[in-house]
Amino acid sequence: MPKKYHIETKKIAPRLPKRGKFGIVDWREDCAQCHNCVKKACVYDRYRQEMQYIKNLDEFNSMFFECMGCFSCVQKCTKGLLALTVNPEYERMGNGYFTPDIILTTWNQAETAGIPVSGAGYRGKFTGSGFDSMWTDMSEIVRPTRDGIHGREYISTSVDIGRKPKLLSFENNKLTTTLPPLVDLPVPIIIEMFPEKYHFPNLIPMLLAVAVKTGTMIIVDWKYHHLLGAYEENHLSNIIFYLDKETPLPPPDILKKLRLIEIVDSDRIEQRINEIKAVNPELVVSIRVELDACGEQRSIELAHHPFIEVIHIVSDINGNQTGAEKPKFIKDMTRIIHTSLVKDGIRDEITLIASGGIALAEHMAKEIICGADVITINMPLLIGLECRFCKNCRDGFACPAKIETITAEYGIGRMTNLIAVWHDQLIEVMGAMGMREARRLRGETGRALFFEDLEEETFGRHFGKRIRA
Ligand code: SF4
Ligand code: SF4
Structure with a gap:
């Protein structure tokens, strides 16, 4: 059997601060200093990473915007002090066709070589222009060709x-x-x-x-x-x-x-x-x-x-x-x-x-x-x-x-x-x-x-x- 086509990859970290989509605005004035602060429960550990980022800041050229937008901390803060915001720098990226979402997903793929996972399903528009006005028919998703994805069968891309x-x-x-x-x-x-x-x-x-x-x-x-x-x-x-x-x-x-x-x-x-x-x-x-x-x-x-x-x-x-x-x-x-x-x-x-x-x-x-x-x-x-x-x-x-x-x-x-x-x-x-x-x-x-x-x-x-x- 011919050797399977495979590309060797390895994680390559970014050189620049990322321009993420979401950040949290934290109105600290009225903070009750809860023992079990919701910030500690962030599954992505964004608050600790943000502190680290601010400590090591050598040039103030980009805010830390790496929140995943799950709303967990925003909803659970007992005083309602946290608010989710969209990074204005993020929104400025791209040329209209290459949108900020395309740019961010491409950065992540080039860094990790991992398939992007959007999590809670597709949240975009039903249709759009260009390639967004066509959909691939995934009705075979449960059929045996899944075996090709998991390597049990060969799907040829030649x-x-x-x-x-x-x-x-x-x-x-x-x-x-x-x-x-x-x-x-x-x-x-x-x-x-x-x-x-x-x-x-x-x-x-x-x-x-x-x-x-x-x-x-x-x-x-x-x-x-x-x-x-x-x-x-x-x-x-x-x-x-x-x-x-x-x-x-x-x-x-x-x-x-x-x-x-x-x-x-x-x-x-x-x-x-x-x-x-x-x-x-x-x-x-x-x-x-x-x-x-x-x-x-x-x-x-x-x-x-x-x-x-x-x-x-x-x-x-x-x-x-x-x-x-x-x-x-x-x-x-x-x-x-x-x-x-x-x-x-x-x-x-x-x-x-x-x-x-x-x-x-x-x-x-x-x-x-x-x-x-x-x-x-x-x-x-x-x-x-x-x-x-x-x-x-x-x-x-x-x-x-x-x-x-x-x-x-x-x-x-x-x-x-x-x-x-x-x-x-x-x-x-x-x-x-x-x-x-x-x-x-x-x-x-x-x-x-x-x-x-x-x-x-x-x-x-x-x-x-x-x-x-
Ligand atoms: S919204 Fe979710 S990902 Fe973002 S900081 Fe709060 S808990 Fe973490
Ligand atoms: S568009 Fe050109 S100048 Fe701007 S970041 Fe890309 S390569 Fe650099």
């Missing part, structure tokens, strides 16, 4: 990247079809390039080390390949070099050792692919297509060319179509592309990689259900390094999370933890859906519920069609 033949031909029991090259990954996650304003040169060798540790690959703009240092030579099979329209091809000795390369979509792609294949016919070529107003149509059109192996669709970091006044969301664009290729009978021949807006592990599973074979990750890895998603990167100011100064042990450890815990959550969600293979999850919309579809089925016949914004 995926293949490349072009697959439509049919296989045999003659005298021998395969006569020439099989195109394929790249196999143990997880459907590739590390994506960062947008230019979030580019930290010190992170590039660390990201490659994370790709090596987790057995996946990283996309690196060829113009930054010198930043990989000594790693480049030894780990070319984990690197996907990205070439812009005008970027010359890497030297042949490098091209020959790569498994996957990415070129930007242009009117010269066939020529570029031929040049690459002339050096290394086994090299799989991915075409990067921006999801702008023409992105969906262009992806569908490209998939019909027999020389195209992989299409990488890229939205902005929030999963939105670029340059549109009313942008579509990545999951909807992926569904349109996937469904169109299924109708044309060519979906299985092409690999679809999707980028943008995948902020949580559940988004990965949902995006695969919508039709992507593989997703990419970038901003959540930066958040795992205690980035607060402030506006400083965007505006060119100093980083409050001091990302430029992190050590390799801290950076590689936390980013590896995050990928490991995303992998664990993918297994959780697949087990609950009764799926045993990530390859079969792709496009499996029967295992999901979409708000728009439910609304139409339930209310459409009474109230007519919704006029979309």
Whole structure:
């Protein structure tokens, strides 16, 4: 039996004071000094930790906000002196799409490599925009596939990247079809390039080390390949070099050792692919297509060319179509592309990689259900390094999370933890859906519920069609 895919993790403590969500306001004036003060009964021991934190404070830059919001002390204080409050600094984090809750949960996952547990059930809204308007069908949660989660059965998260033949031909029991090259990954996650304003040169060798540790690959703009240092030579099979329209091809000795390369979509792609294949016919070529107003149509059109192996669709970091006044969301664009290729009978021949807006592990599973074979990750890895998603990167100011100064042990450890815990959550969600293979999850919309579809089925016949914004 092949060895099970497993990522080694270890707890990596944060460098900075955490920005938790809740804190307790303590109106001490009227305190009765109860012998059995409710503060001592905090199961999370927050009051003692807070005292410790205040004693060791070297700079007053953040209050202690690590209360779990259980209300126990607030309800039981005999004088009613305690009140729960939400940390205003916490509420300021993020950019609207990457919410404070997403940031805090990502910090915790990068620290502990543990699956987040919210405790008293889901307390959020019934539905929302983007990935929040779809739900995975967990009705198999009590079925035997739970065995996969507990390791008694194997749930495979492997995926293949490349072009697959439509049919296989045999003659005298021998395969006569020439099989195109394929790249196999143990997880459907590739590390994506960062947008230019979030580019930290010190992170590039660390990201490659994370790709090596987790057995996946990283996309690196060829113009930054010198930043990989000594790693480049030894780990070319984990690197996907990205070439812009005008970027010359890497030297042949490098091209020959790569498994996957990415070129930007242009009117010269066939020529570029031929040049690459002339050096290394086994090299799989991915075409990067921006999801702008023409992105969906262009992806569908490209998939019909027999020389195209992989299409990488890229939205902005929030999963939105670029340059549109009313942008579509990545999951909807992926569904349109996937469904169109299924109708044309060519979906299985092409690999679809999707980028943008995948902020949580559940988004990965949902995006695969919508039709992507593989997703990419970038901003959540930066958040795992205690980035607060402030506006400083965007505006060119100093980083409050001091990302430029992190050590390799801290950076590689936390980013590896995050990928490991995303992998664990993918297994959780697949087990609950009764799926045993990530390859079969792709496009499996029967295992999901979409708000728009439910609304139409339930209310459409009474109230007519919704006029979309
Ligand atoms: S609300 Fe709960 S977690 Fe927070 S300090 Fe009080 S007892 Fe502790
Ligand atoms: S915390 Fe640092 S890396 Fe994160 S957005 Fe702000 S400046 Fe950029």
